[in-house]
Amino acid sequence: MSDNPEVTIRVIAILGGTGKEGKGLAFAWAKAGYKILIGSRQVEKAQAAADDVLQMTGGKADIQGVTNTEAAEQADIVVMTVPFAAHRTMLESVKPNLAGKILVDVTVPLVPPKVTKVQMPPAGSAAQEAKEIVGEATEVVAAFQNISYENLLSGEDVECDVLVTGSSKAARETVIKLVEDAGLIGWDAGPIENSVVVEGLTSILIGLNKKYGVESSGIRITGIPRRV
């Protein structure tokens, strides 16, 4: 469980959590002992995803499927894994439920068909757009944009570090703890303006996946002793 002077995290909401990103994170955090609320517009879909994850943990998880709004309302921290096309709409609909909480934005602003080319929204990045929408009441942290969810779901080694950017240092530190609880290595990558780098890196990794015929290229920070 995360525990810092500012916030104690027990319940994690994963909005738009029915895809592999949401289920992968839910699986990792459920194993670490967090209560997970998977959110979707349709409760049935959310519940089906929650059941999948429950089964993956051998029935040993505290996980439930609810609407996105309920998930955001009931959680201590809110993670969002949606396609960029749904980013703004989702944020506007849950904004009232985010006040005083940290929003963890996993969104990468890919613009099909050129997903290997970095194309940021006018705000500078998806995370900066999120911050503009949610305003002062909610800290926004961007993370988990580069990892392979196939590996996270299958329990294989995720050979990719997590660069954590965000609108306050305390919020980044809270999320780095969650990264570690998910079995990954997290690094403080600085202010939210730096999220363009991490979001954009996904396009570069997709290009490398295509070029080399692999599924999960990633990055590692070198030159600093690794924590286990």
Next chain:
Amino acid sequence: MSDNPEVTIRVIAILGGTGKEGKGLAFAWAKAGYKILIGSRQVEKAQAAADDVLQMTGGKADIQGVTNTEAAEQADIVVMTVPFAAHRTMLESVKPNLAGKILVDVTVPLVPPKVTKVQMPPAGSAAQEAKEIVGEATEVVAAFQNISYENLLSGEDVECDVLVTGSSKAARETVIKLVEDAGLIGWDAGPIENSVVVEGLTSILIGLNKKYGVESSGIRITGIPRRV
């Protein structure tokens, strides 16, 4: 020596090459057998840097110090290592000498005092600004923004990959060959729009250097078999 259907590289100019970045690259490429022209506004400074590098190679290098304009004029490929404050002026002054050549831009648009925060110029990145200035006649490739020049100069292992972005695939491939000849691993990181990621990553690495008290954090691509 680099050799692809489009261009054979024998002579490398390093503009603004009297700092550690320029000397580090000059040292690596001189050892690989390239003829190096170190450029500076003052020939004396360029010659002193060339002498330093010559000495580091035990006198076994073909290296010379000349003006920036002469270096650009006489080289097959032109590498630029200048502080961002000198970026535009330098490009405007050597533009006539770059036609038909590849420009390798090593510039990171750091804006003191907040060098750990990504702050890109209106063009999107230093490399995109360079492309706007030099125009259609010159391909621009961005590379080498993240590596530790201390390690390159001392001959220690540079534990950092080189992400190569640029305005044409052929130009990126030419530069990846030069990366390998310098003893590093290079990756095709896609179109020049992606240079924002690699330039911005430098700010993140500077932040990590400060936080962890190290001098040369870097990145490695994972999940793809490494070439030696």
